[in-house]
Amino acid sequence: MDSGSPERRLTVTERTRHRRLRQQGSLDRDRLDAILAAGFLCHLGVTVDGNQLVVPTVYGSDGGTLYFHGSVASRSLVASPDATVCVTVTHVDGLVLARSVFEHGVNYRSAMIFGVPRPVTDPQEKLAGLRCLTEQATPGQWDYARRPSARELAATALLALPLDEASVKIRTGGPDDGDGEDARLGLWAGVLPLRATWGELEPDPLLPEDAEAPAHLTRRTGTPAN
Template structure:
């Protein structure tokens, strides 16, 4: 396998090896990147004071450096005491409910990625601004340039983690129910997929907003009915 081909494939580890429903797994870097590009909310799994905690938070990815930036104050406090602790970041998109003829065959169409690694706290300097910009632009492209940048005091109160995209597991499921060709196909029951769509609605102005301030174009574009994930 050439170096270029290796760079296009995820390295398989004991944590990321697909053991069940292997046909739904992928080792393509492009599939991981597509899942990460499609969202901005993740769940950060970390051990805090000896107990597991899963925290919903926002993320952004610097694809040039293969770095995942995660906003995580709880994890940052825990990692001060356990700097070599491994965390798990999960991103999931639900695309549809698969309603079959039998309850056993019901399922969910989804795209998901799990990223493992030892995060590095981003404590200041240019990288903290860079990481915050990445996270902000992942949520609302154009907002970093539009809004006021953080002050030094605000940066000091901000916790950001950097995690390499070196160890990840990707799985997806799509398509109709799988019981149409079996005995349940003769039951005369409806079966199919109920799609799930995520989208941004029309922007709602802050009640304290003075009259005459228009919605900026990049925010209006978000609320034009486009998909949010």
């Protein structure tokens, strides 16, 4: 397990304790920040009307707080204001293809955050939180596009979740059966990497012919997506 420096170590709780594959766990807070910074889509686990739901939604992190759209969770918080939610972020880096199907696996980076979210009601904080979401997904877009109006802000459900209780797991490297009996099978084994990249821009058909894409978007074409 990667513990990181003492001053940048995640706190272990009953919910975040690594029980399986402990060698893939990490207590390094810097690794949590890196996983969150590399994405913008999370999955929110919440109980609504007695039913367990897992909802994909966008997020942004400012290093201490995770902001995310949460209309479903907001409904739940009305009935259960102290209800804990679980937010997960996962990046798949490759398939680990071993000689035996039993030894196959996935190289990944993942974070799981627990806590009681707080509805953001202050207009200034809501603007800051929405800017965090927008800039995390598309840096430069907040200053380029029109900002939300007062009516749009009022109609937007934004939640804030502290990053105080989190679990991190990471797997890297190749298969683990290279020195076992299956090595004598003579089968290929290794890693099939997964690389996500942004494609070419697709203009809205209703754009004027002379409309040009801004530089902060054109610079991203053909670059890694995370």
